[in-house]
Amino acid sequence: MFLFEAKRIVIVIVGALLNAIALNFFLISADVYASGFTGMAQLLSTIFSEYVGVDFISTGIWLLLLNIPVAILGWFKVGKHFTIYSFLSVAVTTTFLEILPIISFSEDIMLNAVFGGVLAGVGIGITLKWGASTGGSDIVAMVLSRMKDRPIGSYLMIINGIIIVLAGYLNEPENALYTLLALYVSTRVIDALHTRHEKVTAMIVTKKADELQRAIHDTMIRGITILPARGAYTREDKAMLVLVITRYELYDLERIIYEVDPKAFTNVVQTTGIFGFFRKND
Template sequence: MFWLQTKKVMVVIFGALLNAISMNLFLIPANVYSSGFAGIAQLLSKVLTDISPFSVSMGYLLLFLNIPVAILGWKKVGKSFTVFSFMSVLLTTFFLEIIPIKELSHDILLNAVFGGVILAVGVGFTLKWGASTGGLDIVAMVLSRAKDKPVGTYMFTLNAIIILTAGILYGWEKALYTLVTLYTSTRVIDAIHTRHEKLTAIIITRNGEDLKKAIHSQLVRGITTIPAKGAYTNETKDMMMIVITRYELFDLERIIKEVDPNAFTNIIETSSVVGFFRRD
C-alpha cells in the first residue's frame, strides 16, 4: 500500500500545481474569479489590496481560510480525506507563491475557459484519488450531512455568493465571465469524476469485525451488517452495507484490500438517501 499512497501524494501535488497555474496565469490576470475558497481568497486579496496600502497574497489567505475547515473536516468527514485535502491546500499555496502572475492572453474569454479547464483537471484527478482541494468541498459535505441535502445545493449557493459579490464590487461583466469559468470547470470535473453522487457498497467478507473497525477508524459512516451464507460452500460470512460519497470510494477500496483482499464488493450508484447519512 506504500506505492498506492505515494501515487496519491503525486496526484495531489499535480492537482495543486494545475490549480496554481490556472489562477496565476489565467484567472487572476483577467480578474475572473474561481469557485470555492480559492475564489473567496482571490476576492479578499483584491479587496484588501484596493482598500489598504498592503498587498495580501491570495495563497496565504487560502491557507488561513482552510485551517478551521481542516479541523472541522477532521472531526466530521474523515481523517485521511482531510489530511490529503489540507496537503493539497498547502501545496497550492506554495505553488501560488513561486509561480509568477503573468497574463498569457489579453482575451478575457480565453482566460476564463482555459483557466476553468486547467483548474478542473487538477480538481478532478484530486477528487478521483480520494482527496479534495479543501475549503468549500469540506464545508458543503458537512452541511449536507447535517441537513441531509445534496452537496451540490450548498456548492451552488456558496459559489453564487462569490459571483454576486464580485459583480457588485467589480462589475457584472467579470461576474458573467466567472460563470463561464464555473460552467467549464464543472463540466470537465464531471467528465473526470462525478463529485456529488452517493454510492452503496455491499461487501461480502469473512473478516466482518476487523473490516468494520477499520472502516470506522477512517470513515465517518454507519454500517449495516447482515448475516450471510455462501450458496455453494455453505460457509458463514458477513454482508456489510455502507453508503458513501464518491469522495470516500478510494479510501474504502484501500481499506477492504488491506483487511480482506478476498472480499467481494459490489458498488452501486445511489439516487437518494432517506434518514441519517452519517455515523453518530
Template structure:
C-alpha cells in the same frame, strides 16, 4: 502502506501545482473567478487592491481563509484527512507565490475554460486519492457528518455571492465567464471523481465477516448484508450494502483491496437517504 502514502502526497503536490497554474496563468489574469475559497480569496485580493490600495496576493489570502476551517476539521473530521487537505492548501499557496501571474491568452473564453478544466483535474485527482483542496471540501465533510443536508446548497450560495459581487463591481461579463469556468470545472471533477455527496457501495464477497470488521475499524458506517449466489458458479456469497460520503470512498477502496481483492464492488450515486444515517 508507505507507498500508498507517498503516492497520495505526490498526487496532492501535483493537484496543488495544477490549481496554482490554473489561477496564475488563466483565471487571475483574465479576472475570471474560481469557485469556493479560491474564488473568495481571488475576489478579496481584487477588492483590497481596488478600494484600499492594499496588495495582498490570492495565495496568502487562500491560506489565511483555510486556517480556521482546518482547526475545525481537526476536531470534527479527523487528523489524516485534515493534514492532507491543509498540505494541499499550503502547497497551492506556495506555488501561487513562486509562479508568476502571466496572461497566456488574451481570449477571456479560453482562459475561463482552460482555467476551470486544469483546476478541476487537480481537484478531481486529489479527491480521488482521499484528500481535498481545503475550503469548501472541508466544510462539506464537516456538514456531511453533522447534518444530513445537501452540501451543494452551501457551495451554490458561496459561488453565487462571488459571481454577484464580481459582476456588480467589475462588470457582468466577468461574472458570466465565471459561470463558464464553474461549469467546465464541475464536469471534469464529475468525470474524474464524483460531485455526489453520498454514494452507495454494493460489495459482493466471500469474506464478509473480515470485511465488516475492517470497515468498522476505519469508518463509522452501518452495513446491511444480503445473501447472494453467483449465477455461473452457483457459489454462495454475501452482498454488503453501505452508504458513505464521497470523502470516504478512497478509504473504502483501500479496505476492500486489502481484505478481499477479488470482491466485486459497484458504486452507485445516492440522491438522498431516508432514515438513520450516521454522521459521527
C-alpha cells in the same frame, strides 16, 4: 501501502500545480474567479489591494489563512486522513502560487475562463478521486451536510453564488458571467473525472465481513447492512456488506478494503436519493 500513500501524495501535488497554473496563468489576470475558498482568496486579495491598499497579501497567502481554521474543524468533524491531505493540497497550492508568475496567455476573457476552468477541474477532480480536496469549502460543506443531512452540492452552490455576485460587483457585470462559465466548465470536468453524485452505494462481497465492518466503522460513521451471499461458481458462503457513503469517502473505503481483504469484490453504484437515516452518531 507506502507506495500507495506515496502515489496519493504525488497526485495531490500534481493537482495543486494544475490549480496554481489555472489561477496564475488564466483566471487572476482576467479577473475571473475560481470556486470555493480559492475564489474567496481571490476576492479578498482584490478587496484588500484595491479598496484597503494592502497589496502584500497574495491570493496564495489568503488561501492558506482561510484554510487553517477549516482544517482544525475538518480534523474533528470529517476525518484525519481527508483533512491532512486536503491541507497538504492547500499548502502546496500556496507554494506554487507564490513561485509561479502571474502572466496572461490571451486577452480574451472567455478563453481564460474556459482554459482556467478546465485546468482547475482536472486538478480538483484527480485530488478528489484520491481522497482529498483542494480547499476548505468542501470541508465546510461536508460538516454542514452531516449536521443537516442535506446534499453537499447545495452548500457549495451557495458559496459559489456569493463568489459570482461579488465578482460582478467588484469588477464589471460580465466578469460574473465569465466566472459562472469557469465554474460550469470546472464542474463538468470534475464530474467526468470523479463522480457527479454526492452519494454512492457500495456492495462488498467478502469472507471477512466482521473484520471489514469493524475497520469501516473505525474510520467513518456509516450504517452497514450485512447480507448472506454465496458464490455461484465456487459455492462458498460469503457475506455482502451494503453501505451508502459520500463521494469524498470513496478513497478511504478502497484503502480499507485493500488492507482487510484484497480479494473482496466491490461494486459501487450511483445513488440518486435515499430515505431514512444516512448517518447516526454513537
